[in-house]
Amino acid sequence: MIDRARRCRGLLPALLILFVLALTAAPGGRELLLKASKPVAPAALAALEAGGGAVVQELRSCLLLRARPELASRLRAAGLAAQPLTRVTAADYFLLNVPGERPLPAELPGVRRFALEPGTWLLETGDAGFRERLAQPYRLKLLALEGVLPVQPPLSGERAQAAPGAASVIDRLAAAVSEDRLRADIQALQDFRTRYASTPECEAAGSFLRRRLQEMDLGAQFQPFTFYGFQSRNVWAMIPGLTEPGQKVVVVAHYDSTSGQPRALAPGADDNGSGTAAVLELARLLSGERFDFSIVLLCVSAEEWGLFGSRAYAVQARERGDGIVGVIDLDMISFPDPSGFAVDLYGNNSSEWLVDRFIAVARGRARLRLDKVIDPSMVYSDHSPFWDQGYPALCANEDSNSPYYHTTGDTLATLDMGFAVEATRAAVAAVADLAQPIAWPAPPAGLEARSQAVNSLFMRRKSVYLNWQASAGAAGYLVYRADSSRGAYARLTPEAIAGTAYADLLLPPDRHYYYVVSAVDAEGRESNFSQEVRDDENN
Amino acid sequence: MTRTTRRRALLLAAFLAFACLPCFTAASGTPGRRLFAGAGAAFLNPLSADFRRVYDRPGWPLEAQLGWRIGPRLDLLLSGRWQLARGETVVPDPVGPRESYPLRMRVFALRLGAGFRLGDGAVAPYVAGGFQQAWFRERWPDAEAEENGSGFGVFAQGGCSLRLGRVFQLMALLDYSYAPMKGDETGTIDLGGVGLQIGIRAAIL
Secondary structure, eight states: OOHHHHHHHHHHHHHHHHHHHHHHSSSTOOEEEEEESOOOOOOHHHHHTTTOEEEEEOSSSSEEEEEOOHHHHHHHHTOOOOEEEEESSEEEEEEEEEEOOOOSSSSSTTEEEEEEEEEEEEESOOOGGGGGOSSSSSSEEEEOOOOOOOOOOTTTTSSSSSSSHHHHHHHHHTTTTTHHHHHHHHHHHTTBBBBOOHHHHHHHHHHHHHHHHHHOOOOEEEEEEETTTTTEEEEEEEESSSSSSEEEEEEEOOOOOOOOOOTOOBBIIEEEEEHHHHHHHHHHHHTTTSEEEEEEEEEEOTTTSSSHHHHHHHHHHOOOOOOOEEEEEOOSOOOBBBTBBBEEEEOGGGGHHHHHHHHHHTTTTSSSSSEEETTTTTTTTTTTHHHHHOOEEEEEEESSOOOTTTTOOOOGGGHHHHHHHHHHOOOOOOHHHHBBBBSSEEEEEEEEEEEEEEOHHHHHHHEEEEEEETTOOSSSEEEEEEESSSOOOEEEEESBSSSSSSEEEEEOTTTEEEEEEEEEEETTOOOOOOOOTTTTTTT | OOOHHHHHHHHHOOOOOHHHHHHHHTTTTOOTEEEEEEEEEEEESSSSSSHHOOSSBBBEEEEEEEEEEOSEEEEEEEEEEEEEEEEEEBBBOOOOOOOOOOEEOOOOOOOOEEEEEEEEESSEEEEEEEEEEEEEEEEEEEGTEEEEEEEEEEEEEEEEEETTTTTTTEEEEEEEEEEEEEOOOOEEEEEOOOEEEEEEEOOOO
């Protein structure tokens, strides 16, 4: 009896140690959220990644990081002074932005807050109802604690400018935007009285959007998702690309709305009936056209709750391995500034090329001013979850201060439909340009590549054999090669070649090469590129 | 001075030093020792299957030799051996049209060793062996490519010598060499082989 008691006493310290070890080893149990002021040295980011930490959010002046405490000293050694904000718990973490840099209420029960930038806070809460105790207007983003991915470089594989024939297609499409249809769709969305996510009216609005897309013979679908125990649905449809259907241009707008009394009345004509109507108009205009890349028309819900709908889509796209050329987010594009029609195009550093390209193609096709704003802190719309997943994206947003923003007064009567038409024209031109209209002649189809090694005794080379199907109306073909997928293509054929085969001989063997072919008609007009193939794709 | 130039200078110095040996020995009064020079050609059969596959015409290696008789039957040997081979590229796993490009390979080997006569008659068995340092240059004109390398190996010879008067000897030898070479893009390949070598020697000092 005494022996047993002694044995038990001996086991107690061991159990205690095991208990402590179990606590400390719990996944995420000791992780911290840290704020690191910019600029951050690349060595520090490498140390963060190597230590199992992650960048959770990039803002204009700082980065939000997730890391274990012991990693902090290593980060300091790598030149990063990071200020701990809080320990990561099972709570939700939001970025909150209050336009005009208004102060927050002194007390927000159930919510911890940490100032990040002027007008921007990090909120930690387990209470879904906190947002209804905040005075409108405000903007929210749910943080993805798993970390964000670096945004991919631009696809330089596609044309920097549309093929000559494509320009006239873009002109025609932009000119065909209908004010009546935009007005009718905004009115229809406003007629739901509220589209606040979690309400039946919001779900009915989703069904309406799917019906509208189906009327255009697009196979529209729902993407259900949950947030705080509620269910809502994104609605999406796709115009399949003919040359590279796996590459997608996404145009997105949120159809949910909010106001000071969101469950009763939130007409959301500008925010974001205007963007949603523009997506429907894009669907109508683009669905009859032929493009190289697919176009995804995406209406998302629960944006006003913290970008839940677009996050669900972007995460799933990344998991599927979707290739996304670029994302155009249309969010409030119909309330003009008294000084004139103007739209701000928000991008982050890696998406700047997308903003530049939008401006270049919309100029002359839409009568409005387009301003480039490179600001990684502008994360309060549906482009931001795409940034987090490493996709290039921009947000088009009216350059004005609407007094009706997030109020029950945000109605069609306050909008300028002329502005809505011009902004939609710009969007049509940008999306069509990114998806690359197929003009005459058609790009070659069925490009295949085989590579074979050619050896001397001490040297290795490889030769690549290409063949493709003849394009109708083509007088010849041009062959291009890049060292990386969608890299900078260099033309291999100084003149168009007549046949439908080409051999690229005696290349250094230690890397892969990527090829595209274009067709040239008798008048010298060049088609878009064919689908890209890797040198050994058909071996 | 580049590495190649330095190497050539060293080789030249070694050759000159070897050539001057009889002068020093003559000064020290050691009669009977002779310097001789020789030349020969060989029919080579490479032992490497890769070599044979790429170079179906391995060429006829030519050799120039200086020898110094240091004993009644023992010779010290220094020789240079040139080989020019012609071949064509190979395609191990063809998936397209048959491709073939001409190749050129030059091999130079500097050999240092000893030879031993196994008799005093007009016809006597003769064996030799030693080390060699070899350099190769493979050229692929269509690819505008060239590969250089070097390697250390050994050689062995066996055959007979036929005395032709007081000055000349005719040599017929079976020649084996092991010449491992490593390229940048490949593993080690033996450029040596087995060959039949015919040559003539002349006593010059």
